[in-house]
Structure formats: C-alpha cells, structure tokens
Amino acid sequence: MDMIIVKGGQPLHGEVAASGAKNAALPILASALLADGTHTFRNVPDLADVATMLEVLRTMGCEAARLTGRKKDVCEVALSGPITPEAPYELVKTMRASVLVLGPLVARFGRARVSMPGGCAIGARPIDQHLKGLKALGAEIHLTEGYVEARAKQLRGGTVNFDVITVTGTENVMMAAALAKGHTVMENCAREPEVEELARVLNKMGARIEGAGTSVITIEGVDSLKPVDHAILPDRIEAGTLLVAAAISGGNVLVKHAQVEHLEAVVDKLREAGCTITVEAGGLRCKAPRTPTAVNITTTEHPGFPTDMQAQLMALMSVSNGTSVISENIFENRFMHVPELHRLGADITIQGHTAVVKGVKGLSGAQVMATDLRASASLILAGLRAEGPTEVSRVYHLDRGYERLERKLRSLGADIRRVKARG
Numbered sequence: 001m002d003m004i005i006v007k008g009g010q011p012l013h014g015e016v017a018a019s020g021a022k023n024a025a026l027p028i029l030a031s032a033l034l035a036d037g038t039h040t041f042r043n044v045p046d047l048a049d050v051a052t053m054l055e056v057l058r059t060m061g062c063e064a065a066r067l068t069g070r071k072k073d074v075c076e077v078a079l080s081g082p083i084t085p086e087a088p089y090e091l092v093k094t095m096r097a098s099v100l101v102l103g104p105l106v107a108r109f110g111r112a113r114v115s116m117p118g119g120c121a122i123g124a125r126p127i128d129q130h131l132k133g134l135k136a137l138g139a140e141i142h143l144t145e146g147y148v149e150a151r152a153k154q155l156r157g158g159t160v161n162f163d164v165i166t167v168t169g170t171e172n173v174m175m176a177a178a179l180a181k182g183h184t185v186m187e188n189c190a191r192e193p194e195v196e197e198l199a200r201v202l203n204k205m206g207a208r209i210e211g212a213g214t215s216v217i218t219i220e221g222v223d224s225l226k227p228v229d230h231a232i233l234p235d236r237i238e239a240g241t242l243l244v245a246a247a248i249s250g251g252n253v254l255v256k257h258a259q260v261e262h263l264e265a266v267v268d269k270l271r272e273a274g275c276t277i278t279v280e281a282g283g284l285r286c287k288a289p290r291t292p293t294a295v296n297i298t299t300t301e302h303p304g305f306p307t308d309m310q311a312q313l314m315a316l317m318s319v320s321n322g323t324s325v326i327s328e329n330i331f332e333n334r335f336m337h338v339p340e341l342h343r344l345g346a347d348i349t350i351q352g353h354t355a356v357v358k359g360v361k362g363l364s365g366a367q368v369m370a371t372d373l374r375a376s377a378s379l380i381l382a383g384l385r386a387e388g389p390t391e392v393s394r395v396y397h398l399d400r401g402y403e404r405l406e407r408k409l410r411s412l413g414a415d416i417r418r419v420k421a422r423g
C-alpha cells in the first residue's frame with residue numbers, strides 16, 4: 001500500500017493546473033445511460049472513483065473506457081447491446097456515488113436494482129431523498145436484501161420538494177425527470193456548480209431543464225436523448241486545496257483553471273486569513289503571508305463554505321495567529337482528521353459539530369493515517385508546513401479524488417514523494 005512522505009518548510013512557488021471535477025464527472029458518466037450511442041467526455045480526471053464508475057457501467061453491459069496516450073483525459077461510454085440494470089454491492093460499497101445510476105436506469109429501462117450504499121467514514125449518508133424524488137415521478141421502490149429496486153413502466157413528471165438539500169439526490173432525480181413524461185418541478189435543490197454542469201450536459205443531450213444552479217429546477221420531459229461530446233469543468237475542490245497548499249506554505253502559486261465564481265466562499269476565507277488572492281489569466285493566484293490570521297468557518301451548502309474544504313482550512317488554521325472556530329453542518333462525523341492533526345502538534349478541541357482550533361507556532365512531522373478523501377488532503381497540507389517528515393498512510397483515500405496530488409505539489413517545489421509502505 002502506498003504512502004506519501006512530505007518534508008515541510010519550502011514555500012511553494014509556480015503554476016499548477018486543476019484537473020476536471022470528480023463530482024461532475026461521476027454523475028455525467030452515469031448520465032450516459034440515458035441515451036444510445038457513443039458519448040465522449042473530455043477533461044475527465046484520472047481517479048479511482050472515476051475508474052469505479054466506469055466499472056459500474058461496464059458491469060451493466062456498457063462499453064466504458066478511458067482512452068490512452070495523449071487522449072487519456074477522454075472517456076468514452078457506449079450503449080448498444082442489452083443492459084443489466086443493476087449496480088452490485090461489491091462496487092457500491094467502494095463508492096457511494098454509484099447510486100447515481102439509479103435515476104437514469106429506472107427512467108430509461110423501467111427498472112433498476114442498486115445496492116444500498118451503507119454509511120461511510122464521514123456520516124450515515126442516507127438516500128431517502130433520492131427515493132422520495134423517484135417516487136414522486138411514479139417509481140415503485142422496494143428495499144430487499146440490501147438493494148433498492150425501482151420500477152416504473154414510464155416515469156411521469158411530478159413535484160419534488162427535498163426535505164434535505166442533497167447534491168447527488170438532486171442529480172439522480174434530475175436525470176430521471178429528463179425522460180419522464182410531462183413537467184417536473186424540483187424544489188429545495190442543491191445549487192452546486194456540479195449540478196449545473198450535469199444539467200448543461202443533459203440539455204446538450206436534448207433534455208429541457210431550467211433553473212439548475214438555483215434551488216428550483218424545472219424539467220419538461222422528452223422522449224429520448226442523444227449522446228454528447230463534453231469537456232468537464234475544473235475541480236473547484238482540488239483548486240481550493242492547491243490554493244491552501246500555497247497558503248499554508250507561505251508561498252505564491254497560480255492555480256490554473258480555478259474559477260473564482262465557484263470558489264467565492266473559499267477565496268473570501270483565504271483573504272480574511274491574510275492571503276492575497278488575484279484573478280489572473282485562466283486561474284487564481286494565492287500569495288500568502290508567513291502566518292495566516294485565524295478565521296471562523298461554517299460549512300453549508302453551495303454557495304456557502306463547502307464541507308469538502310473544511311479539513312484543508314482546518315490544517316491552515318492549525319498554524320494561524322489566533323483561535324478559529326470551525327463548524328461542520330453537512331456531515332455528522334467529518335472531523336476524523338483532528339486526531340491525526342494532533343499527532344502533528346495541532347491544538348484542536350471538538351465540541352459537537354464545532355472544532356476550536358488554537359493556532360500553534362509550528363507543527364512537527366509524524367506518521368499519520370488518512371481516514372477519508374479530504375482528510376488525507378488536509379494531512380498532506382499540514383505536512384507541507386511541519387518540520388521534519390510527515391508520513392501519510394492509506395493514501396488510497398487520496399487517490400479517489402486527487403489526480404497525482406504529490407506530483408502537482410512537487411512541481412511547485414514541495415519535498416514530497418510516494419513510496420510503497422513498509423511491511
């Protein structure tokens with residue numbers, strides 16, 4: 001099993017590019033189920049989660065593959081033969097986002113059998129809202145043997161008012177409604193840029209969706225959709241993580257493809273922390289002071305501060321000048337990085353869903369363990385600042401959502417390498 005060793009101390013300098021967005025690529029790959037023919041998706045990040053989604057699609061009978069050589073950012077998904085509309089436990093348990101095939105399958109093939117994703121490291125993460133939405137479109141839902149079985153000869157438009165704002169729930173129901181008969185109104189929708197991006201792709205396929213990116217989405221169902229060629233938008237969370245890498249190292253880095261309109265809450269907090277953030281040709285530059293100022297953070301749905309950046313900002317706050325209060329409001333257990341940051345010398349106290357971070361003068365390298373995707377990023381970021389080597393194990397979590405992060409950081413001057421773990 002790989003581990004990453006980072007020796008802190010060097011301010012990062014230079015330019016680095018954000019890859020395509022994981023959380024847009026996953027629903028977009030699933031949306032290929034909605035139309036026959038060959039779809040071409042570009043700027044698809046080379047990540048373990050993307051590989052899992054391609055595997056899910058292949059298991060059902062699609063041809064789904066990443067091209068090689070100079071086209072390795074391109075994935076093609078083709079539907080021609082018969083489909084087995086089922087996502088098995090073995091795949092769903094490795095990636096919850098596999099549940100994104102549920103909506104397209106029932107809309108297109110009239111039935112779906114998808115393993116229920118269990119809880120995960122960051123929270124219970126139920127899918128009741130996905131099911132509520134599909135029921136509102138006329139699907140019959142049964143839960144048997146750990147699987148969700150959904151059936152509908154023809155979905156019909158309906159009104160869905162989500163009780164909880166959910167990103168993949170909004171995406172699943174939006175994909176289903178694209179092929180439902182009649183008019184659908186979805187209320188209290190997630191407004192994330194990835195939801196908007198999925199709607200853009202569906203509309204290119206011939207869907208009639210309006211309002212994505214706002215809390216009310218309306219959809220006029222169509223009879224059929226056609227395949228598309230689409231380049232996926234840049235990953236705002238990866239871009240944000242790279243900006244924090246510049247910030248925590250006291251460096252000066254241009255993150256190419258970072259889009260300020262998708263990162264406003266993060267940029268605001270970095271500015272409050274004393275960084276100079278400028279919009280430059282095709283990206284965002286972060287020029288950081290040696291010691292950041294403490295800022296308070298409250299995670300909320302987009303356009304609020306993203307939960308997917310909470311762990312990274314906490315790493316930054318651990319070396320700030322002052323005390324920072326960080327509240328996590330999306331997931332109930334997303335502070336698993338805290339005990340690991342303690343091992344590096346951070347002073348953090350958890351009270352319920354709030355962490356009080358007292359900035360310390362310096363961190364010192366140690367062996368730490370990644371517990372989930374964003375937690376692994378935060379440990380690497382902390383390692384960039386720590387004195388001495390930090391060894392981060394279980395980096396398979398990192399590889400689910402960051403494309404060669406260590407190479408990107410090394411290109412900015414970080415002393416970081418990946419090694420095979422001992423034993």
Ligand code: EPU
Binds near residue numbers: 331373374
């Ligand atoms: N929730 C429910 N019922 C549902 C769905 C969600 O109660 O039916 C709750 C969840 O338990 C959670 C909250 O609603 O407390 C928000 O969850 P949401 O459904 O929005 O999360 P998700 O769609 O499963 C996506 C991202 C996550 C990101 C969250 C929040 C993808 C593939 N995943 O998950 O990304 O943290 O939205 O923004 O889009 C990551 O990339 O590291 C990651 C975890």
